[in-house]
Amino acid sequence: TQLLEQSPQFLSIQEGENLTVYCNSSSVFSSLQWYRQEPGEGPVLLVTVVTGGEVKKLKRLTFQFGDARKDSSLHITAAQPGDTGLYLCAGAQSGTASKLTFGTGTRLQVTL
Amino acid sequence: EPEVTQTPSHQVTQMGQEVILRCVPISNHLYFYWYRQILGQKVEFLVSFYNNEISEKSEIFDDQFSVERPDGSNFTLKIRSTKLEDSAMYFCASRLANYGYTFGSGTRLTVV
Numbered sequence: 001t002q003l004l005e006q007s008p009q010f011l012s013i014q015e016g017e018n019l020t021v022y023c024n025s026s027s028v029f030s031s032l033q034w035y036r037q038e039p040g041e042g043p044v045l046l047v048t049v050v051t052g053g054e055v056k057k058l059k060r061l062t063f064q065f066g067d068a069r070k071d072s073s074l075h076i077t078a079a080q081p082g083d084t085g086l087y088l089c090a091g092a093q094s095g096t097a098s099k100l101t102f103g104t105g106t107r108l109q110v111t112l
Numbered sequence: 113e114p115e116v117t118q119t120p121s122h123q124v125t126q127m128g129q130e131v132i133l134r135c136v137p138i139s140n141h142l143y144f145y146w147y148r149q150i151l152g153q154k155v156e157f158l159v160s161f162y163n164n165e166i167s168e169k170s171e172i173f174d175d176q177f178s179v180e181r182p183d184g185s186n187f188t189l190k191i192r193s194t195k196l197e198d199s200a201m202y203f204c205a206s207r208l209a210n211y212g213y214t215f216g217s218g219t220r221l222t223v224v
Binding site for chain 2: 033035042043045048088090098100101102104105
């Protein structure tokens with residue numbers, strides 16, 4: 001059974017602070033995706049990382065895939081209240097179906 | 113932007129009744145999925161569907177569950193005899209090869 005552990009589970013910070021969310025596994029994934037989920041909604045894809053060591057930037061969000069493709073991180077610079085939400089990492093194995101194994105989630109709250 | 117549409121948004125059913133959850137994936141997507149999320153828990157894979165057949169299913173997806181793509185546009189999940197523990201958010205997702213998933217907004221199933 002593949003598991004993806006995210007840390008921290010909860011994070012409450014003030015506007016302007018930086019933060020990093022970690023996603024760790026003992027399994028190797030062919031790709032890793034980060035999603036954001038609002039209450040009562042489905043996950044919305046933020047980014048997909050495929051290559052070990054890959055770094056992708058999405059405005060103030062920086063995503064990194066570990067060299068061994070077992071872990072990933074999400075770094076947010078100068079957090080804003082609009083960043084508040086549940087962040088999920090999800091790993092995909094190679095193969096046609098490429099089902100996703102979701103992480104445990106990190107709930108971020110950014111206050112003024 | 114293309115969307116995955118799910119209906120109904122909320123379904124309440126009595127234990128033992130059959131329910132059908134409906135999804136309209138993005139039209140040119142090739143892979144279709146059902147996931148579920150029990151309240152407070154992580155998103156779990158149920159089943160993947162490709163080329164008009166199930167390509168993978170999880171242990172959760174037992175004989176009480178079935179999927180169909182009856183007309184080339186709809187993708188349904190049927191639960192034959194619902195149990196209390198089937199109460200969850202059910203998410204449909206679709207994707208084109210080598211791209212990230214697009215999730216629907218989900219159907220909240222409540223079994224009473």
